[in-house]
Amino acid sequence: MEDAAPGQSGTLYERLNHVPQELRFGTSGRRAKVTDLTQLEVYINALGELEYLQSLPKTAGGIEKGDPFYFAYDLRPSSVRYVSDQQGRGEIAQAIEQAILDAGMQPVNLGQIPTPALMHYAIQQGKGSIMVTGSHIPFERNGYKTNKSIGELLKTDERPINARVQAVRERVYQQPFEQAPFDENGLFKSGSRPLSQPLSDAKEAYLDRYLGFFQHDGLRSLRLLAYQHSAVGRDILVEMLERLGANVIPAGRSDAFVPIDTENIDSEQLKVIQDLVDEASSRHGPIDAVVSTDGDSDRPLVLGVDPQNQVRFFGGDLLGMIVAEHLDADAVVVPISCNDGIDAGPLKERVAPKT
Secondary structure, three states: OOOOOOOOOOEHHHHOOOOOOOOOOOOOOEEEEHHHOOHHHHHHHHHHHHHHHHOOOHHHOOOOOOOEEEEEEOOOHHHHOEOHHHOOOEOHHHHHHHHHHHOOOEEEEOOOOOHHHHHHHHHHHOOOEEEEOOOOOOOOEEEEEEEOOOOEOOHHHHHHHHHHHHHHHHHHHOOEOOOOOEOOOOOEOOOOOOOOOOOOHHHHHHHHHHHHHOOOOOOOOOEEEEEOOOOOOHHHHHHHHHHOOOEEEEEOOOOOOOOOOOOOOOHHHHHHHHHHHHHHHHHHOOOOEEEEEOOOOOOEEEEEEOOOOOEEEEOHHHHHHHHHHHHOOOOEEEOHHHHHHHHOOOOHHHEEEOO
């Protein structure tokens, strides 16, 4: 919209008291500073993406009006609340829920669960989903990620999605301000609103998936420290490990959001974890390993503990190779950073390089 400036009169766009910062599409979703994530901007993008999914055939991951559409969210404050020190922005999940309704779908709130739990459940049902999360990026940012009924949105979806979002943007901006649901700040005129009641179905299905695959006593005799911090799956992780037979010690739970990049654990974060291990081992005995996840719990974090009680970080590439060997995978797709490791092990003959 370049034909009018915010702050004049008439349409919603003309009454905005800020210049909207348009969100960019990526395979990891749309992310930005919370101060730029107005409910209006989130709503426009989500509605455009939903309309795009509705244009796809079912075999390509399409969805249909009237169907359930699932959403969930992480523990970042702005995911479900307005945050005063972030210019009052937030309640992103509420904007998503409204977009689902306005797309003619039935929003189903699956609550605070890991991204894989949401994806697993939605794909099982053959439905689309949206996860409100900034994953491991800093606290002052957030975002969301839309998924087809068969999996993630891909780079090939970018052009048609952006075209659909632009069409929705024009339509929403041209609403008469008095009729628009958004105010000058890009927030709902109705103010803070509750989300629909969350269901526990996806959480239970997620637990059942692991408990049905592994032996129920497969982790017996192991003493594990679960570094909980602010990961959305922190309680599910503890429950899962305990039900698999492990002696689990929860530690490091935080009410403030902690951005954990599971592929880049720096010395400061390593010290925090080492201190937790030292304290836990002094009270409970030797710790065998530390387990955790990133913010939306779709990336694992595993640290070994040696006989001297020192923690050792294992990156995702190495963990992936170990899991592939354990599962006796028929084929393995890896990034180029894995080449040396793959060449040194039994997966060499089964790898398909990722381009």
